[in-house]
Amino acid sequence: MMDWKDALSTIVTDPNARLRFGEPLSKHTHFGIGGEAEAYIEVSTIDELTALAHFHSKWDVPVAVIGRGSNLLVSDKGFKGICVKLIGELAELEVDGNVITVGAGHPLPSLSKLMSKSGLSGVEFALGIPGAVGGALIMNAGAWGSSFGDVVTDVTVMDETGELVKLTHDEANFEYRNSGLNAYFCIVGATLTLQPGDVDTITTLMNGLFKQKTTTQPFVEENAGCMFKNPPGDSAGRLIDICGLKGHRIGGAEVSTVHGNFILNLDNATASDVLDLVAYIQNDVKEKTGISLQTEVKRLGFD
Ligand SMILES: Cc1cc2nc3c(=O)[nH]c(=O)nc-3n(C[C@H](O)[C@H](O)[C@H](O)COP(=O)(O)OP(=O)(O)OC[C@H]3O[C@@H](n4cnc5c(N)ncnc54)[C@H](O)[C@@H]3O)c2cc1C
Structure with a gap:
């Protein structure tokens, strides 16, 4: 059988x-x-x-x-x-003037580079974000004041019955590092509307933002980007820093000494090491500043 x-x-x-x-x-x-x-x-x-x-x-x-x-x-x-x-096919990208149709599997750094070469502005911030379009839609990924949702016209999703559904920008419910797209079986792709511009200006901006990112955040060691969301009007990295937690280590997991909001897998860290460190940071920051940090990183396989 x-x-x-x-x-x-x-x-x-x-x-x-x-x-x-x-x-x-x-x-x-x-x-x-x-x-x-x-x-x-x-x-x-x-x-x-x-x-x-x-x-x-x-x-x-x-x-x-x-x-x-x-x-x-x-x-x-x-x-x-x-x-x-x-x-x-689910990772393909098509350019029609300033309108881009992109599959959810397409990597963000590739999108950013291809758009700069096409003289299209709006995703320069994405060169240093090592995710794919689907994850960027779910998370409304962003940096330097820009978010992926800002350039999205519509999102195609598949529901549990296998039907394709096209959602407008507003129906996707983009918010800070979140969206309403979690509710669907699969994010299939999106239509983006970018601004035509000068190739050199766009490329210089993209490369400049990438350089700024890689000099202020860890980029070589294994990590999952920012561990915590920034609380309204503040930065999680600043709070972790003033609490003296940079370099704090549990098992193989360590708070980056470069940027406090990154947890690094320095020495065969386990998921338990990471979660113990997350809880330690949350308790310490709460005790010293009164602020509760919420995690940005998604979890899979936990009960
Ligand atoms: C070095 C580094 C730097 C980073 N910098 C930034 C930054 O500047 N700004 C920022 O916002 N983020 C940043 N991140 C975090 C991360 O890159 C983004 O959140 C990215 O958008 C996640 O995309 P992903 O494809 O890797 O998603 P994943 O991590 O694979 O998935 C994230 C969630 O989305 C779900 N998902 C993914 N694709 C689909 C799909 N097609 N359909 C349904 N569900 C799906 C997954 O199940 C999971 O719940 C950084 C991460 C690293 C490692």
Whole structure:
């Protein structure tokens, strides 16, 4: 009799290349942390994604679509379910004048570079954000006063029944490092409207922001970007700094000495090390400043 693993292998045309069981998720996160996913599958077309949604409504196995794992902490126990990565047609980009149609799997640094070469302004800030478009939509990723949602005209999502739904900018409910897009089975792509401009000016701005980022934030060591959201009118990094927590270490996880809002995996840190350090920081900052820090990094595989 067919079990869910057999059924899953019928979704993609070349399961030997794009489907794996017992896949270490540490390979798919910027933190380099996390146990195994029961299954990992790379989906490359809308038809395959629709088949996956139908599979999901038939079999009682959790499904999590991930991007480039740059805002993700995966449990040491891994994920009892299927991790999905969008590739191929679902990562393509098309330019029509100043209107861009981009798949959720497309990497942000590539988007930023391609737009600068096309003389289109609006995503210069994204060169230093190592995520994909889907993750940037979910998180409303941003830097230097710009957010991804600012350039989005509409977002295409797939619901649990496999139907494609087009949401307007307003329906996506973008807010600071959050959106209403979590509610859907999968973010498929988006339409962006950018401003035509001069290639050299755009490229200089993009490279300047990248340089500023890599000199003020850790960029080489494994991490997941900012661990905490900035509280209204303040910066989480400043609060962590004034509490004297830079360099504080639990197990293999350490608060960056360059920027207090980054936790680094310096020496085979576990997800437990990271969560213990997060709790330590939250308690200390609360005790010394009265402010409760909320985490920005998403979690997968925790009960
Ligand atoms: C060195 C470094 C620097 C960073 N700098 C910044 C910065 O300046 N500004 C900023 O905002 N962030 C920053 N980040 C964090 C991160 O890059 C962004 O949040 C990014 O947008 C996450 O994209 P991702 O593809 O990696 O998402 P992931 O981490 O893979 O996923 C994030 C969440 O979205 C979900 N998800 C992802 N794709 C889909 C999809 N297609 N459909 C449904 N759900 C999906 C996942 O399940 C998860 O819950 C940084 C991270 C690092 C490591």
